[in-house]
Amino acid sequence: SRRPSIYYRPINPNDLDRLEQIHRDIFPIKYESEFFQSVVNGVGIVSWAAVDRSRPDGHCDELIGFVTAKFVLAKESEIDDLICYDSSQGEETLIYILTLGVVESYRNHGIAMSLISGVIRYASGLSLCRGVYLHVIAYNNPAIRLYNRLMFRCVRRLNGFYLIKRQHFDAFLFVYFVNGS
Template sequence: MWRHMGGSQGLYSPAISYRPIQPSDLDVLMRLHTDLFPVRYEPEFYQKVVTGQELSWGAVDRNRPNGQNDELIGFVTARILPAKDSEVEDLLSCNMSKNDLKLIYILTLGVVESYRNHGIAVSLIKEVKKYAATIPTCRGVYLHVILYNNPAIHLYQKMSFQCVRRLYSFYFINGQHFDAFLFIYYVNGGRSPCSLLDIMRHVMTYLKGGIEVVISKLQRNENKGSRWHKNRETFNLVSTTQNKKILLNDDSGYQCV
């Protein structure tokens, strides 16, 4: 996932709004990706985005002059994946059935330099998170961040994404390898996999339940033994005195006929 950050803002006050990316955005979308990212994307990628085969949200400035008030100034693209086919299946909780679960992978995120520091990137990510929450089977939103992109790393940490893995030599750019961090944001009850502590909790809970069952059985056996002993004493009393009234009023609480 690529996100370009930096720059400064002037006194201009934009009127930012968000909409789906559409076919008329193709040329601008391609230009922005070329300007912002060192990675080159195939034409098929752009076609899928503008035709709705990939998820996308675009940011525009309604106050922008010269007929540019509907031209993209920011964007996020994403994809829905089956969890079982993703690289992060093992990052879902161990007590979930993953056969029908989904994940959303953020592909690219970018903002035009002159529009940075207006909260546009945050709003775009919120759109993805909000959409993910509407899919009952979706358990998370995940992405990759190149090792040196500290502003992006800080942003995702601020937005409650968890850094769960470092991927060595993930990117190959201009003949050089770069590591990446994998971030994930859980939704709809999704959570990280069982840690050793979680496993120990499950074991202790299981053992506790077993111990409680054993104690309960022992208590029932003890009560049966106590009842048999008292009934035997009562029977002896009946045989000796032949007085049923005394037995019915016996303090033991048992009634023997």
């Protein structure tokens, strides 16, 4: 069989339909169309895509994985108490990961690991950025293993954070500190 040849690139407006479809397929939560518009147009959102260049024409640039994130002011975040504030250069920020996904047939190849490592590298390059954080539903073991392996720290368990089909589920809050926080 073909050997996948994974490339990482920014998400662009041509990715809209595929991005929506994958979100629908793999997340239990519904995302509004404004969210997808903001992602593909890069309005207040930073994102990266994974594609498999070895796929036949017409598919070689199609999303097979993605990560989406937004900037949050550290002071206004729910982990404001965990941040070290020492800057006279401006306001400290955090990157909050909104969604991360890899289509099923491409899992267990390290693609999510590369996507999240890319976010950490990006955050580390921004001197005012103090960390990358996210919520994960408490039963999502593959995702939790991934964040643990990447040395994220689990700093909170949030009771009933997610409401899915009228049922509450706990979330873990994971943080990866950068730039001395």
